Amino acid sequence: MLEYKPCFLFRNKHINTCFPTLFRKINIEYKRERIDTPDGDFLDLDWIKNGNDKVIVLCHGLEGSSRSKYIQGTARYFSERGWDVLAINYRGCSGEMNRKLTFYHMGYTEDLETTLKETSQYKKVALAGFSLGANLVLKYLGEREEYPKNLICGVAVSPPCELVSNSVQFRKRENFIYRKYFLKKLKEKVKLKSEIFPNTINMKLMDKVEDMEDFDNLFTAQYNGFIDAIDYYEKTSSINFIPNIKVKTLILTPLDDPIMSKKCYPIKEVDENKFITLEMPKYGGHVGFASLFSKVYWLEKRVYEYVNEIEENK
Known part of the structure; x- marks a missing residue:
């Protein structure tokens, strides 16, 4: 197994976490496909197709996308x-913006199931998720009685498996940068929703939100059928x-x-x-595993190493 041995700079967990997002240069060319969901919404799927008989499905983290650096790095590799x-x-x-009032959350595996149906023509399918996407992958794999016949393995990187304690950890002072970053993006998205669906969301309260649990109480839980944020966390924790x-x-x-408890x-x-x-490597930060001089990160090497070993034995 490969071992991650970072330079001194990346032994700081916050630098390791933030460096790829801020400084990694990578720009993958995808081909986009829009598919309809069973409930009348849509998903935008980004493909790299080279005529292979095997495909890896990648699931990004909170407020990420197919353009997230860890997704692009893994896709390229x-x-x-x-x-x-x-x-x-x-x-x-x-x-x-999607059509429905709600968008996604930690446990919404229905869209992952819809996406996997688009891979039925492949002989082998691997599934990898990062952060929120890792929780989705683990929850999906644990709640299904049957898997697609071509699914060979799953990978979960930095999954917040136990969301109640993770919420407490996220509120610590040292994590204020991450809270501020995610809340800013989420509140902007909810503001757009309030303009599309007037008189549904109390934006006066939303503007005062400074904590993820408060956001989940006010929006995620309320509009996704949960009693409150704790109920949401308990029911969607992949553990x-x-x-x-x-x-x-x-x-x-x-x-x-x-950010892991x-x-x-x-x-x-x-x-x-x-x-x-x-x-559980000693270093890596949150979906980090950064490198100063290599265009290829340890993370994509390790994910490939694991998946390739499974694939070769199938």
Whole structure:
């Protein structure tokens, strides 16, 4: 197994987390496809097709997209090694607002299931998620009685497995930069929703929101059928679904991830499930694994190494 050995700079968890987003230069060319969802909305899917018989489906994190650096890095690495790539953009994340009042959330696996139907022509499918997308992948794999016949494995990078304790961790002073960043983007998106759906969202209260749990109480839970934010967190935490996963899966979470609580490391659950491998590198930050001089990051190498090993044994 590859080992991540960062330079001194990237042994700082916050620098490692932020560096790729701010400074990594990568620009992948996709071909976009828009598909309709069963409930009358749409999804924008970004493809790299090279006529291969295997494809990796990539699921981004909170307020990310197919343009997120970790998605593009993984897409490029796989496409250069004989894989087609499908990068999903969640509702409202493709550059165009979706049609429904709500967009996506930590446990909305229905759109992932819809996306996977678009890969039925492939002989082999791998599924990889990052942060929020990692929670989605694990929840999807744990809640389904049957998988698509061509699904060979899953990968979850930095999944916030236990969302109640993760919410507490996220409120710590050291994480104020991440809170500010995500809340700004989410509140802008909700403002657009309020203009499309007038008299539905209390924007006076929304403008005062300074915490993710408050945002989830006011918007996510209210418009997605949950009692409140805690109910939402409890019902969508992937740690509850990990025991039921029945396909080879890698969970990769660095020990220095700044936004992960101790309960987000599912050691006990993994020990009791032979299908899952848990790796906890000393460094890496949150979906970071940054490098100063290499255009290829350790993260995409490790994801490929795992998936390739599974694929070769199928």
